[in-house]
Amino acid sequence: GESVGLHLPTLSVQEGDNSIINCAYSNSASDYFIWYKQESGKGPQFIIDIRSNMDKRQGQRVTVLLNKTVKHLSLQIAATQPGDSAVYFCAENNGDSSYKLIFGSGTRLLVRP
C-alpha cells in the first residue's frame, strides 16, 4: 500500500484495547473540528466531528474530546480492531468564514493481533 506519511508518530495497541489519539490544534478561534481515518492507498474517511460548544461527542466505538483551554483534541477508539489500523488526522476550521479546513499531519495507529 501507499504511505501517507514517512515520519508520522505511531501508536501501537493490542487488539481489544482502547486507543487514544491526540491532536493539538493551532488556532484558538477554531470552532469546528473533524477526525478523519485514512487507510493505505485510500482517501480520508470522515469519522466524527465536534463543535466548540461541546466538550465531548460519542459515536459508534469512538469518542472525541475537546479541551479548548489547552487547544487539544483527542479521539478515543474502544475495543480497537485490526480494521482500525490506519492514519488518523484531525482538522480544524480556523475559526474564520472560509470554506477551508486546516489538517494535522496525522498519527499512524497499528493494531497488534
Add this chain to the structure above:
Amino acid sequence: DVKVTQSSRYLVKRTGEKVFLECVQDMDHENMFWYRQDPGLGLRLIYFSYDVKMKEKGDIPEGYSVSREKKERFSLILESASTNQTSMYLCASSLGGRGTDTQYFGPGTRLTVL
C-alpha cells in the same frame, strides 16, 4: 451516503503532457476542493470552488488550473506536467455552509509523472 468519485485511481504521464483529473460528487454539494498529499507534508490545498464557475486559489496553485462547469464536477488540470507533481491527488466536497462543513473525500488519484 455522500459519494465522491475520481476518474482514475492510478495515472502515469510524461513530463510536459497536459493532465486532467476529474472529480464528481452526487450530493449536490456547493463546495469542491482539490488537494495533494505527499509524505511528510500532509494535505495541501491546491484550489477550491464554492459555486459553478467560481474558483479560488488554495495554498499551492502554481502549475495547476481548475474548471467547474457543472455543480457536480470539478476538474484539476496540470497544464504541463512535471516530475515534482508526482503525488496523491484528493478531491473533496462539502455541503455549502461556511466554516462548519465536513469535507468528504474521494478515493484519490496516484499520479506519477515520468
